[in-house]
Amino acid sequence: MHTLDDTDRAILRYLQQDATLKTRELSSMLNLSYTPVYERVRRLEKEGIIKKYVALVDRDKIGRKLMVFCNIALKEHSRAMGERFVEAIRAIPEVLECFNISGDYDFLLKIVVNDMPEYQEFLMQKLGSLENIGSAHSLFVMGEIKTSTELTV
Incomplete structure (x- = not known):
């Protein structure tokens, strides 16, 4: 490089x-x-330094007003179960970002939906239907203080 x-x-x-x-x-x-x-x-x-070009959309202006961070703990930590979870999460459009983390939880999801009823439906129908989730802990964003996509170079 x-x-x-x-x-x-x-x-x-x-x-x-x-x-x-x-x-x-x-x-x-x-x-x-x-x-x-x-x-x-x-x-x-x-060289992949510039990965792609995107349009950043104002989520409030398209009705996606609720942002949730959801901590996920898996029941089983086998490679196969982890890979199935990751594959399933990648297919869910409401999940904008997913991080494999250390600590009490295994994954941190950034989820954006219209409102609380839609999040409840998401939690019950989509996240709840995934195998191997031991627990999910939701944190609701009350206000955004700083949002940036710019990396210091």
Whole structure:
């Protein structure tokens, strides 16, 4: 993997702030010609440093007002049971993020739904139907203090 220099870092900072920037705009911002900037961006993509480009949607404006963090403890910790749980979680659209964690719980899920009745339905029908869940502990987000997707580079 290529070592990032100051120009690579600047490209990453600009693209994290606005992924719709065109190469010409980046070139102007970096005071470089088009071709080297184009080649650097392609290299960052090819090396997997830039994984993909996305549109960040305001969840409140589409009615997804309830965010829940749910701690999950599994009943059994065999490799096969863990893999089945992970595969099932990946298929549930309400689960935006899933982390395998240490401590009293095995997984931390970030779940977004419309409201409390929808979360109850999610808990009973989707999460509750998964085998091997020993316990689930829900934490309801009352307010977002900081949300960012930008990594320091």
